[in-house]
Amino acid sequence: MKRIGILTAGGDTPAINATIHGAVVRADQCRVEVFGFIKGFSSLFNPRVPHVRLNPLFSTIPELDPAYGGTIIGASRDYVNANDKEAIAEIAGRLDALKVEGLICVGGDGTLNGMQALSDHLPTVLAPKTIDNDLGLNYRHEPDEWHRQPNEKGSGYHYVRHPERARFDQDQMVNYVTPGYATAVFVSAGGVQRIRTTAESHRRIAIIEVMGRHSGYLALGAAYGQPDIILLPEHTLNTERLIERVIEVYELQKNVVIVCAEGIVDEKGRDLGAETNSTDPAGNKVLTGAAEAIRQILIERLGDGYFTSKRRNESARAAIFTRKVGHTQRGGRPILFDRFYGAQLGGHAVDLLLEGHVNAVSILNWDRERGFHLATTNANDFRDRWGIIHARQMHPSFYDPEGLRISPAGVEYLTPIFKNAVGQDDMESLRKELFNSGNLSRPYHSVSVDVNKRICFLPNGEESSNP
Numbered sequence: 392m393k394r395i396g397i398l399t400a401g402g403d404t405p406a407i408n409a410t411i412h413g414a415v416v417r418a419d420q421c422r423v424e425v426f427g428f429i430k431g432f433s434s435l436f437n438p439r440v441p442h443v444r445l446n447p448l449f450s451t452i453p454e455l456d457p458a459y460g461g462t463i464i465g466a467s468r469d470y471v472n473a474n475d476k477e478a479i480a481e482i483a484g485r486l487d488a489l490k491v492e493g494l495i496c497v498g499g500d501g502t503l504n505g506m507q508a509l510s511d512h513l514p515t516v517l518a519p520k521t522i523d524n525d526l527g528l529n530y531r532h533e534p535d536e537w538h539r540q541p542n543e544k545g546s547g548y549h550y551v552r553h554p555e556r557a558r559f560d561q562d563q564m565v566n567y568v569t570p571g572y573a574t575a576v577f578v579s580a581g582g583v584q585r586i587r588t589t590a591e592s593h594r595r596i597a598i599i600e601v602m603g604r605h606s607g608y609l610a611l612g613a614a615y616g617q618p619d620i621i622l623l624p625e626h627t628l629n630t631e632r633l634i635e636r637v638i639e640v641y642e643l644q645k646n647v648v649i650v651c652a653e654g655i656v657d658e659k660g661r662d663l664g665a666e667t668n669s670t671d672p673a674g675n676k677v678l679t680g681a682a683e684a685i686r687q688i689l690i691e692r693l694g695d696g697y698f699t700s701k702r703r704n705e706s707a708r709a710a711i712f713t714r715k716v717g718h719t720q721r722g723g724r725p726i727l728f729d730r731f732y733g734a735q736l737g738g739h740a741v742d743l744l745l746e747g748h749v750n751a752v753s754i755l756n757w758d759r760e761r762g763f764h765l766a767t768t769n770a771n772d773f774r775d776r777w778g779i780i781h782a783r784q785m786h787p788s789f790y791d792p793e794g795l796r797i798s799p800a801g802v803e804y805l806t807p808i809f810k811n812a813v814g815q816d817d818m819e820s821l822r823k824e825l826f827n828s829g830n831l832s833r834p835y836h837s838v839s840v841d842v843n844k845r846i847c848f849l850p851n852g853e854e855s856s857n858p
């Protein structure tokens with residue numbers, strides 16, 4: 392192969408540039424050109440295919456900094472529909488015209504679906520990324536546990552999980568962790584610690600909402616910030632236990648910190664956080680109000696009297712507050728773990744393309760004997776028997792539903808990821824970069840300005856040079 396393409400799709404993570412960098416450095420070594428497609432699959436839908444040459448003359452462009460969050464080539468949630476044969480044929484024609492012989496997609500489960508649709512036309516490899524840590528399997532045959540049932544109203548199906556058939560063993564997880572997750576946990580655990588001291592000072596109950604859709608890995612990782620209570624989507628909300636525990640903790644220390652995942656569900660399995668029925672372009676439900684829903688429950692159940700009788704606060708509304716860690720989880724500088732393994736997975740993806748893999752996934756496994764190591768799997772291994780890729784949910788054994796906290800198995804899961812996740816240089820960059828006096832006098836210079844100057848197009852089926 393002389394030329395490959397790379398695109399980044401879905402939500403960004405702090406580790407994407409590191410993954411692209413790993414891929415480009417490996418391509419430089421192998422004398423392979425890399426075109427970076429602008430804004431994920433949307434570039435391929437555009438007849439002019441906006442793209443950037445990431446390694447002209449086999450030297451990596453300076454804008455590609457592995458320690459810089461986000462993705463310099465942009466991301467979008469545009470989605471390739473496998474049934475849209477016409478669009479797929481057009482995309483294949485455009486890639487052909489650009490002489491792109493293989494494609495790396497950096498993404499999660501949605502991206503893998505899009506990529507598979509193209510894999511009949513050229514070799515494709517996915518390099519994983521998602522802060523949600525939901526691209527992977529808890530064990531090899533997990534997709535076989537999905538069953539589909541016709542919807543009661545209207546057409547279509549919904550998918551339900553049958554009980555686990557395998558005995559869970561951490562060593563058997565497929566894609567133990569995805570780049571982006573560690574930095575997102577670093578940010579949210581830090582956020583939990585910061586909220587604690589203000590809750591402590593004002594005798595308040597804080598509910599901190601973290602991302603992660605229907606997977607509780609991010610909320611689980613926030614356990615490093617020592618919240619009193621964690622609520623996850625994998626275990627339906629037990630309101631009585633929640634109230635009991637809030638009172639127990641508040642009586643003892645006069646403040647409570649609750650971490651709640653945005654995708655938590657009530658006893659009937661309804662999303663507590665889905666205020667509307669809206670979905671993003673990839674069809675994912677938009678989740679907006681889980682923490683607020685928990686706050687309303689606590690306000691109703693505890694009532695003003697609980698706080699005023701002991702002069703701890705003037706009302707339940709004043710005492711109970713919510714904060715979202717939000718997009719700060721997804722942005723900014725990646726910590727060492729993400730930079731290192733993001734780059735490794737990107738480089739490995741190039742090797743897989745050059746070895747002729749089609750529809751493969753470059754993954755990061757872990758076992759007790761070898762620790763973290765690169766591995767390869769086929770995208771079909773993630774599909775159920777109807778071809779659907781389900782987002783991985785956190786293994787339920789990582790949580791203690793009675794104590795509403797992380798379980799010993801959860802601690803065992805997180806330890807290998809986080810014991811050396813932060814590097815010396817992460818600390819050094821904090822010391823040097825934030826209070827650099829130049830920040831006060833210089834306006835922010837966006838990398839997009841420089842990358843824009845490098846964008847090339849495909850006019851009339853011919854490859855253009857830089858504008």
Ligand code: F6P
Nearest residue numbers: 402521522523602603604678721
């Ligand atoms: O998939 C990553 C993620 O950050 C989820 O955790 C979250 O629900 C979603 O993206 C938010 O998406 P957006 O920022 O595109 O609205």
